[in-house]
Amino acid sequence: MHRAFAITELLTHILREVYNDEGLNLRQGIKDIARVSQVCKTFRDPALDFLWRNIDSLLPLLRLLPLEIREEHGDKARLSKVVSLARCQPPSVY
Numbered sequence: 859m860h861r862a863f864a865i866t867e868l869l870t871h872i873l874r875e876v877y878n879d880e881g882l883n884l885r886q887g888i889k890d891i892a893r894v895s896q897v898c899k900t901f902r903d904p905a906l907d908f909l910w911r912n913i914d915s916l917l918p919l920l921r922l923l924p925l926e927i928r929e930e931h932g933d934k935a936r937l938s939k940v941v942s943l944a945r946c947q948p949p950s951v952y
Contacts, residue, residue: 859898869904877912888912 863869876894877887888909895905913919920928920935927939 859900864900866904869901870908873905873908877908 873891873894876890878884891905891909895902895909917933917935920937921930923937927937929936929938
């Protein structure tokens with residue numbers, strides 16, 4: 859890999875071109891950036907930052923929650939239980 863790709867600003871500009879949010883290929887651009895995030899460690903963080911910054915729905919966030927507290931039906935999801943931060947386990951448990 860060329861060391862120019864280690865420059866985060868350059869990689870961000872490249873990702874913006876891959877994403878190309880001005881057209882019918884928006885979904886393809888998102889898939890392409892997800893693939894870029896899997897290429898190498900250098901690409902992973904900038905690509906994932908770009909994906910999370912340009913999220914268009916709360917569904918990906920809800921999918922991060924355990925199945926015990928959410929229900930999903932097709933492209934719709936909802937919480938099935940009340941979530942209280944007071945009962946969360948400390949990070950050492952995970």
